[in-house]
Amino acid sequence: MRVMGLDYGDKTIGVALSDELGWTAQGLEVIHRGKPGEDIERLVLLVQTYGVTEIVVGLPKNMNNTIGPRGELAIAFAKQLEERLSIPIRLWDERLTTVAATRTLLEADVSRKKRKQVIDKMAAQLILQGYMDANMKR
Numbered sequence: 001m002r003v004m005g006l007d008y009g010d011k012t013i014g015v016a017l018s019d020e021l022g023w024t025a026q027g028l029e030v031i032h033r034g035k036p037g038e039d040i041e042r043l044v045l046l047v048q049t050y051g052v053t054e055i056v057v058g059l060p061k062n063m064n065n066t067i068g069p070r071g072e073l074a075i076a077f078a079k080q081l082e083e084r085l086s087i088p089i090r091l092w093d094e095r096l097t098t099v100a101a102t103r104t105l106l107e108a109d110v111s112r113k114k115r116k117q118v119i120d121k122m123a124a125q126l127i128l129q130g131y132m133d134a135n136m137k138r
Contacts, residue, residue, distance in 0.1 A: 004028075004052045005128025006043075007094065007120050008074050013039055014120030016128040017050055022136075025128035027121035040084055053087055058094030058127040090131065097126040 005025060007014035013031040018024065028046070033039050046052065057078045060070040067075070075091065082089040101122040110118075 001053045002050050003054045003056060003128060003132065004043075004047065004050070005056045005058070005092075005124045005131065007058045007097070007124040007127055008077050009033075009120060012120045013043075014122070014124035015043075015046065016121065016124035017046075017052070018128060018132060022132055025125045025132060027118065027125045030117070030120045040080060043081065044084060047085060047087065054090065055081060055085070055087065056090045056092045056128055056131045057081070058097065058123070059091040060094055063095065092127055092131045094123070094127050097123045097130075100126055 001022060002020060003018040003022060005016040005018075007016075011033055013033065015028045015031060016025045017028045019026070031039050031042050043055075047055070057074055059067070059074050062068050062071075078089045078091055098119065101119055105114075105119065105122065
């Protein structure tokens with residue numbers, strides 16, 4: 001059973017995948033959004049390829065816990081995924097995940113160009129790991 005984590009953005013979607021035991025998250029890829037529906041079809045292929053049984057979509061909330069325009073877009077995207085796939089789609093608070101990913105990459109002295117290439121994938125990994133840690137079966 002694998003879980004997929006998504007960092008949904010205007011231009012890209014960061015994708016992370018759990019190990020088969022659901023303990024760790026690893027960044028998988030960054031989908032560059034193009035024509036409408038292409039990104040969802042790519043996700044359908046990844047779900048089938050890796051045997052994904054659940055997807056976690058990062059929900060960008062405001063710091064006061066309200067949902068703004070970015071959050072509404074993430075909710076709409078999650079609904080599209082749910083209509084296309086027959087697996088549970090969860091929303092997970094993603095506040096500050098991109099900040100945390102950036103800080104980690106800066107501490108690792110990763111160049112600006114390389115950071116730009118992996119930041120969304122790393123944010124998806126942090127979203128997924130946070131979800132799995134909070135929902136770990138004890």
